Amino acid sequence: MRDLLAALSELRERLKEIPQADERRLQDLKTEVLGRKAGALTELLTTLPQLEPASRKAVGAAANALKREFEAAFEARERELKRAPDRAAGLDLTMPGRAQWRGGLHLVTQVVDEICEIFRELGFTRAVGPEIETERYNFYALNFPRDHPALDAQDSFYLGEDLLLRTHTSPVQIRTLERYPPPIRVVIPGLVYRRDPFDASHSPVFEQLEGLAVDEGITFVDFKATLAAFARRFFTADTRVRFRPSFFPFTEPSAEMDVQCQICGGAGAGCPTCKQTGWMEILGSGMVHPAVLENCGVDSDRYTGFAWGMGPERIAMSRHGIPDIRLFFESDVRFLAQFAGGVR
Ligand code: DAH
Numbered sequence: 388m389r390d391l392l393a394a395l396s397e398l399r400e401r402l403k404e405i406p407q408a409d410e411r412r413l414q415d416l417k418t419e420v421l422g423r424k425a426g427a428l429t430e431l432l433t434t435l436p437q438l439e440p441a442s443r444k445a446v447g448a449a450a451n452a453l454k455r456e457f458e459a460a461f462e463a464r465e466r467e468l469k470r471a472p473d474r475a476a477g478l479d480l481t482m483p484g485r486a487q488w489r490g491g492l493h494l495v496t497q498v499v500d501e502i503c504e505i506f507r508e509l510g511f512t513r514a515v516g517p518e519i520e521t522e523r524y525n526f527y528a529l530n531f532p533r534d535h536p537a538l539d540a541q542d543s544f545y546l547g548e549d550l551l552l553r554t555h556t557s558p559v560q561i562r563t564l565e566r567y568p569p570p571i572r573v574v575i576p577g578l579v580y581r582r583d584p585f586d587a588s589h590s591p592v593f594e595q596l597e598g599l600a601v602d603e604g605i606t607f608v609d610f611k612a613t614l615a616a617f618a619r620r621f622f623t624a625d626t627r628v629r630f631r632p633s634f635f636p637f638t639e640p641s642a643e644m645d646v647q648c649q650i651c652g653g654a655g656a657g658c659p660t661c662k663q664t665g666w667m668e669i670l671g672s673g674m675v676h677p678a679v680l681e682n683c684g685v686d687s688d689r690y691t692g693f694a695w696g697m698g699p700e701r702i703a704m705s706r707h708g709i710p711d712i713r714l715f716f717e718s719d720v721r722f723l724a725q726f727a728g729g730v731r
Pocket of ligand 1: 555556557598635637648670671
């Protein structure tokens, strides 16, 4: 009898397993305890008739009480499982999810947006134009001579006799001047195409960002001050800039603008980013050539203007010390995520 009571209290311990049991474990437990053939409690009950009547009553009552407790516990757990099967299986659907990186803007897109925003504050609106152009928009209206090397199929992607992938965003200057009367202040981001090799510093497709301001009384001072103000906003307030004489068919005079190297701070020595010069060229620019204004029906005696074109990839490279332009086109998330708030 003592043994039986000990066996009963041992069995009672198993009640504690029931609330944690998943569906499969619950069925097993039920068989182990209440199973008709080999259930521990069932077996115990079958030994009762062999006991003396006095102890039979006490043990029988205790065994039956335990049996009811088990039945109630199994039933309660079964009800719970039916109500929340996922949680019972160890899956809590109410738990907050683990945050995933959902992607972000490409670094070049971010740089383009940032540049456009700075110029927006200076009064420039954003304009766009087609990537497929005619020779007139891409070259002639911009005052390119008929024998300019850029017109060669070796340098540009021709799609037909007089149709090509634009080699720069400057044709959108023409489209803007034809369409809107001055005053004009626009920035023009977009992709351009050239038959260039795909190497560390070249790509056959890349982004450009063009600017154009045309109004009465615009001078070289406005031009320099606007671009210098941009550089100090985009880089740092004490960034130095310099203008070097240059040549473009559509500007006169023309200049290239350099900014102090952002990696070595202008020191130059030992810096691979600026090839030890301390300067980074970031744009080509100049005063709009009177012939360009006239080609678009704008009176060049009354109006003057300035224009520039820059490469957002190169600007991003000089800001972050990125050594190879191909990184922008390879869609390697390990590279891109660094600049788009992501973790990989
Ligand atoms: N279109 C030139 C290029 O692709 C860049 C450029 C230079 C644009 C001077 C301009 C400019 O508007 O004034 O190299």
